[in-house]
Amino acid sequence: MSLVTLENIKKDYITGEIATPALKGISLAIEPGKFISFIGPSGSGKTTLLNLLGGLDRPTSGRVTVAGTEISSLDRRASAKFRGENIGFIFQNFNLIPVLTVYENVEFPLLMVQELPPAERRRRVEEMLEKVGMADQARKYPGQISGGQKQRVAVARALAARPKLVLADEPTANLDHDTAYKVIGLMHAMKKELDTTFIFATHDQKVVGEAEQIYTIEDGLLSAGIK
Amino acid sequence: MKNIFKIAFRNLLRYTRRTLLTSSLIALGVTLVIVFGGVGNSFRSEVIGIITNSNLGHLQVHKKGYIGSMDNLPLDLVIGDKGLEGLRKTLDSHPEVGSYSERIRFGAMISNFASTTNMRLTAVKPERESAVCPDLPGRIKEGEAGPAAFVKPGAIVLPQNIAAGLGFKVGDEVVLVANNKDGSVNGLSFRLSGISENIMGPQGKDGYIHIDDARTLLRIEGEEVTEVAVRLKDFDRLPGAAASIKKELAALAGAGQAAGAEPKPGAQPGRGAKAGLEVHTWEDLSPFSSIAKMVTLLIMVVRLVLVFIVLVSVLNVMMMSVYERIGEIGTMASIGTPPNKILALFLAEGLSLGLLSGLIGGAAGAGLLLLIKALKIKFTFGNMDLVLSPAVALGEIALAIGVVLVISGLASLQPALKASRMEPVEALRHV
Numbered sequence: 001m002s003l004v005t006l007e008n009i010k011k012d013y014i015t016g017e018i019a020t021p022a023l024k025g026i027s028l029a030i031e032p033g034k035f036i037s038f039i040g041p042s043g044s045g046k047t048t049l050l051n052l053l054g055g056l057d058r059p060t061s062g063r064v065t066v067a068g069t070e071i072s073s074l075d076r077r078a079s080a081k082f083r084g085e086n087i088g089f090i091f092q093n094f095n096l097i098p099v100l101t102v103y104e105n106v107e108f109p110l111l112m113v114q115e116l117p118p119a120e121r122r123r124r125v126e127e128m129l130e131k132v133g134m135a136d137q138a139r140k141y142p143g144q145i146s147g148g149q150k151q152r153v154a155v156a157r158a159l160a161a162r163p164k165l166v167l168a169d170e171p172t173a174n175l176d177h178d179t180a181y182k183v184i185g186l187m188h189a190m191k192k193e194l195d196t197t198f199i200f201a202t203h204d205q206k207v208v209g210e211a212e213q214i215y216t217i218e219d220g221l222l223s224a225g226i227k
Numbered sequence: 228m229k230n231i232f233k234i235a236f237r238n239l240l241r242y243t244r245r246t247l248l249t250s251s252l253i254a255l256g257v258t259l260v261i262v263f264g265g266v267g268n269s270f271r272s273e274v275i276g277i278i279t280n281s282n283l284g285h286l287q288v289h290k291k292g293y294i295g296s297m298d299n300l301p302l303d304l305v306i307g308d309k310g311l312e313g314l315r316k317t318l319d320s321h322p323e324v325g326s327y328s329e330r331i332r333f334g335a336m337i338s339n340f341a342s343t344t345n346m347r348l349t350a351v352k353p354e355r356e357s358a359v360c361p362d363l364p365g366r367i368k369e370g371e372a373g374p375a376a377f378v379k380p381g382a383i384v385l386p387q388n389i390a391a392g393l394g395f396k397v398g399d400e401v402v403l404v405a406n407n408k409d410g411s412v413n414g415l416s417f418r419l420s421g422i423s424e425n426i427m428g429p430q431g432k433d434g435y436i437h438i439d440d441a442r443t444l445l446r447i448e449g450e451e452v453t454e455v456a457v458r459l460k461d462f463d464r465l466p467g468a469a470a471s472i473k474k475e476l477a478a479l480a481g482a483g484q485a486a487g488a489e490p491k492p493g494a495q496p497g498r499g500a501k502a503g504l505e506v507h508t509w510e511d512l513s514p515f516s517s518i519a520k521m522v523t524l525l526i527m528v529v530r531l532v533l534v535f536i537v538l539v540s541v542l543n544v545m546m547m548s549v550y551e552r553i554g555e556i557g558t559m560a561s562i563g564t565p566p567n568k569i570l571a572l573f574l575a576e577g578l579s580l581g582l583l584s585g586l587i588g589g590a591a592g593a594g595l596l597l598l599i600k601a602l603k604i605k606f607t608f609g610n611m612d613l614v615l616s617p618a619v620a621l622g623e624i625a626l627a628i629g630v631v632l633v634i635s636g637l638a639s640l641q642p643a644l645k646a647s648r649m650e651p652v653e654a655l656r657h658v
C-alpha cells in the first residue's frame with residue numbers, strides 16, 4: 001500500500017484576479033521507506049508540492065492522501081495534529097527555535113504536539129541526539145552551533161516524533177560541501193534505521209545522487225521517476 | 228503550562244532592551260498608582276479622622292428638618308424629652324454604637340464688655356463629648372484640656388479666630404447673650420477656660436460650654452437637645468450601622484404613632500412621623516466628603532491611566548513580537564503545534580511581561596510608601612496640620628498587579644490570536 005498518493009493535483013496562486021498555475025495536474029504514488037528527490041528549476045513547483053504533501057497548503061483541486069488520510073480535506077486543527085503525528089519537516093534555514101537549547105528543540109514536538117510523558121521524551125531526545133552526534137551539544141542554543149550542527153538538530157527534531165514521512169526542502173542549500181554530505185549520510189542512515197520515507201525538494205546533486213527515485217518537476221508538471 | 232511560561236520568559240529576555248523599556252514603563256505606572264493611592268487614601272483618612280474625631284462624630288441624629296435649617300441653628304427643631312428617651316434606648320442597646328453625646332447648638336453674641344461679636348456654640352457634657360470626639364481636648368491649645376472636664380460649668384472654650392479677633396485671653400470674663408426659642412433674650416457670664424484650634428467643617432469654629440449652662444442661658448426646662456453625635460465601635464461599618472439605626476428609629480417612631488404597632492412596610496427609615504428623627508453620617512454633614520469623593524475619583528483616574536499604559540505597551544510589544552517571529556510561528560505550526568498552544572505561548576509572554584512589571588512596580592510602590600511614612604511629611608490643608616502616614620495596603624498592591632495582569636492578557640489576546648491563526652505556509656515564507 002502506498003504511503004503517499006497524489007491524484008491529479010492542481011494548485012493555482014491567485015494574485016488579484018490573475019490565477020498563476022503552480023502545479024498543473026500531478027498524480028503520484030510513493031511507497032513507504034523510500035528516499036525520494038524532486039528536482040527542477042526554481043519556480044517549477046517543488047516547494048509547492050512539498051507543502052501540499054505536508055498538509056501545509058491545500059490543492060486547488062485533486063486529493064492528497066498520506067498514510068491513509070486524505071489530508072487535503074482536514075481543517076487547521078486536524079491538519080496540525082496529523083502533521084505532528086505523521087510528518088517531520090527539515091528546512092533549508094534549519095528553523096530551530098532560538099530560545100530553546102538543542103535538547104529542547106528536539107523535545108519541542110514531543111512536548112507540545114505529542115504530549116509524551118517526561119521519561120519517554122527524555123529517552124527519545126537522548127536517543128536522537130546520540131544518533132545525529134549532537135549529544136555533547138545538548139545544552140547549547142542554536143546561536144552557539146554551526147550550520148551543519150543546526151541541520152543535524154533539525155533532523156533529530158524531525159525524527160524524534162517517529163514520523164512516517166519526512167519532508168525536506170533544500171536541506172543542504174545552506175551547508176558547505178563536506179557538511180552537506182555528512183547531513184545526507186545522516187538522513188540516509190536514519191531512513192535505513194527507522195524505515196522512514198524521506199522526500200526532498202532540491203537542486204543539490206549530492207542529494208540527488210543519494211536518492212532512490214528522482215522526479216523532475218518542470219513548469220508544474222511531473223516527469224516519470226528515474227533511477 | 229510550566230514549559231509554555233518558560234519559553235515565554237525566554238522570549239522576553241531575547242529582546243532585553245525592549246522588555247526592559249516596556250517593563251519599566253508599566254512598573255512606573257504601577258508605582259504611581261500605588262503611591263498616589265496610598266498618599267490619597269492617607270490624606271483622606273487623616274482629614275476624615277480629624278473631622279470625625281474632633282467635632283462631627285461618625286454620625287448625628289437630629290429632629291427632622293433640622294439639617295435644612297442648620298445655618299440658623301434653630302431651637303424649635305429639637306429632640307424633645309420623649310424622643311430623647313427613645314433615642315437613648317436605641318443607642319444604648321445598639322451593638323455598633325461605641326458612645327454618643329447630646330448637644331445643644333445655638334447662636335449667641337459674645338462680649339468682653341468692650342467688643343461684641345456673633346458666634347456659634349455647642350453645649351456638651353465634656354466626658355461624653357470626649358468619648359465621641361476623642362481628639363477635641365487635644366485641639367484645645369491653651370487652657371484646660373482634660374478629656375473629662377475640658378469645659379466645666381461656668382467656663383467657655385473659644386475657637387482661635389474669635390479669641391484672636393476680640394483679643395481674649397484664657398481667664399478673661401465674657402458674657403454670652405442668646406435668644407431662646409420663644410424669642411426672649413438672656414445673658415450669662417463665663418470664664419474663658421481654653422482656646423481651641425479651628426478646623427474645617429460646619430462645627431470647626433464653634434465654641435464650647437457645658438450643657439447645663441446652655442439650659443440655664445436658653446431657659447430650657449427639660450432635657451431637650453438639638454443633636455446627638457454618635458461614635459461607632461468600627462468606623463468602617465458606618466454605612467451598615469447608619470442604616471440599622473435609621474431603621475430602628477423609624478420603628479420607634481412607628482411604635483409611638485400606633486401604640487406598639489409594627490412599622491408599616493416601605494416606611495422611609497429615619498423619617499418617623501412623631502419622633503421625626505433623622506440620621507446623617509459625617510459625609511452628609513461635612514463639605515470634605517466632596518473632596519474625599521474627588522480624591523477617590525482621582526485615584527480611579529490614575530488607575531485608568533495605568534490601564535492605558537499597560538494596554539498600549541503590551542499590545543505594542545506583543546504585536547512586534549508576533550511580527551518579528553512569523554517564521555518561527557510557521558515552524559511551530561508546520562511541525563504540528565496546535566493553534567491553541569501557539570495562542571498560549573504568546574498570551575503567556577504578555578502575561579509574564581505584565582507580571583514581571585507589576586511585581587517590580589508593586590515593590591517600588593510599597594518601598595516609596597514606606598519611605599514617605601518614615602519621612603513623616605507635614606503639610607497644611609485648610610487650617611489643619613496634617614502628617615502623611617500612608618499605609619502599605621496589600622489589597623491595593625494586589626489590585627494594581629491584578630489590573631496589570633488582566634490588561635496584559637487582554638492586550639496580548641489579539642496578537643496571540645493572530646499568531647495562532649496564521650497559515651503555516653504563509654508564515655514559513657517569512658523565514
